[in-house]
Amino acid sequence: MSDRGEVVEEGATGRRGFLAVLGGLTVAWLAAVAWPVFRYLSPRPPPDPFGGEGKALVKGVAPGDVARPGQGSNGSYGGRGLVVFRGPDGQLRAFDSKCTHAGCNVQFQGDRIYCNCHGGTYDLEGRNIAGPPPRPLTPLRVTAEGDSLFVSPMSS
Amino acid sequence: MSSDLSPIPPEADRRLPPPDTRAGRATRWLLARYPVWPIVEHLAEKRVPRHRHSVWYAMGGIVLFFFTVQVITGILLMVYYDPGQPWQSVQRIVMEVPYGALIRSIHHWAANLMILAIFLHLFSTFFLKAYRPPREMTWVTGLMLAGLSMAFGFSGYLLPWDDLSFFATRVGISEIEKAPLIGGLLADLIRGGPDVTVATINRFFPLHVVVLPLVVLGLITLHLTFVQIQGVSEPDSFRAMPPEKRKYHKFFGEFLVAEVPVWLALGVLLVALAALAPRALDPEANPAASAPEGIKPEWYFLSQYQALKLFPGSLELLGQALLALVPLAMVLVPFWDRSIPADARGRLATRMGIAGLAGLVAMTLWGFLS
Structure with a gap:
């Protein structure tokens, strides 16, 4: 680790790794939001126009x-x-x-x-x-x- | 072939992705049409000072996160909310619509946490003295946004039309009614009549979902533009350091990236709070029934509520006048305390701020306990 260049390169890799993890977490977070929103917006099936009596x-x-x-x-x-x-x-x-x-x-x-x-x-x-x-x-x-x-x- | 396309500035050419890549071609295509390189460069060089108070710089972004949550959950609630059947439609959201109770509770919790974050943002800005010239108007637009956020809370509180929201609105507007000369007229205009009825909902609903969002979005844009133009303020202790000792974070790339995990965690916190302490829907408002026992305003109105209790009867007008001095003094602070580094006025402003904060906390706690 005495080599300066090596340290800088390692720092850059660490930063890339951090960004990748953060990006993955953000995508997972957004996906976890998307499902409830989709379910919330999905309409209920319309009621049977003939009701229980069949007419x-x-x-x-x-x-x-x-x-x-x-x-x-x-x-x-x-x-x-x-x-x-x-x-x-x-x-x-x-x-x-x-x-x-x-x-x-x-x-x-x-x-x-x-x-x-x-x-x-x-x-x-x-x-x-x-x-x-x-x-x-x-x-x-x-x-x-x-x-x-x-x-x-x-x-x- | 003559063209009105703008040439790419050489300093932009050096910093953009190479021209033989897709990103390089796309950015050059855009820059030739919209020559905004000076703005891009200004933003790219934006930096945030690193010091022991740096954590407070995150507060504005946290407020913005909660505001975004409010916009999204608010739009979702509007899909099923019906101002003609306010209580019934909220009941349907809570009982029948999948995830409806969760989304409503998140809207409730994000509203409260947004107000809390605004208080933290406001007081940290105050004690770090960021309001001093040239940032007076950033401070003033921020104060306006804080006031409008409370108007958001007050107008949204009525919309479920349950017992609590009915009486809270009636009491809140009656305070306006007591104001001299125009109080009665103003209260009637807000209520849409002499009492809180469904007509009041028909006023509060467009206020809450159209008027306030438009005004607040405009003011946020102004507030953030001011911050982008001037950069964030540096506290006196940081300015006093020799230049070589002052360290900075890049705003884009370092500071913003560090704030993203905070936002993600706050999102998780919102879901947890909404699941563990969901917002209840009380029985439908009954204008003839007695008010529920122990009814109190939301915590961010408690200090005013408690302070007004100290001025009973005919003294109440005096109490209102004194309370009105607080926002007035806050607006005027940057025009009075202007010196960098802080002088005697600056130290006095800090002491008054500490007294104000202590008073706010004490009155709020007293309101809770009494």
């Missing part, structure tokens, strides 16, 4: 609004939008109104279901027949009980 009350549309063939309206269930109508065949149908293209709410137009945002068109079975939508609309089972309409998932 949801339709708001904004009453059975009387869709009594005759060709009548239809937009409403909501469990915080989501839906379109409900009585087709020319007299059958009551309902679909989740969120267009499968970009998420606008579609509209019942007598002989078709149409999206005003980008011209997506569905037939009365909810099948995408023209325009940009990549998939059919999500169908809902709709029932009238007294003065109210209810929807439930198609699969149940």
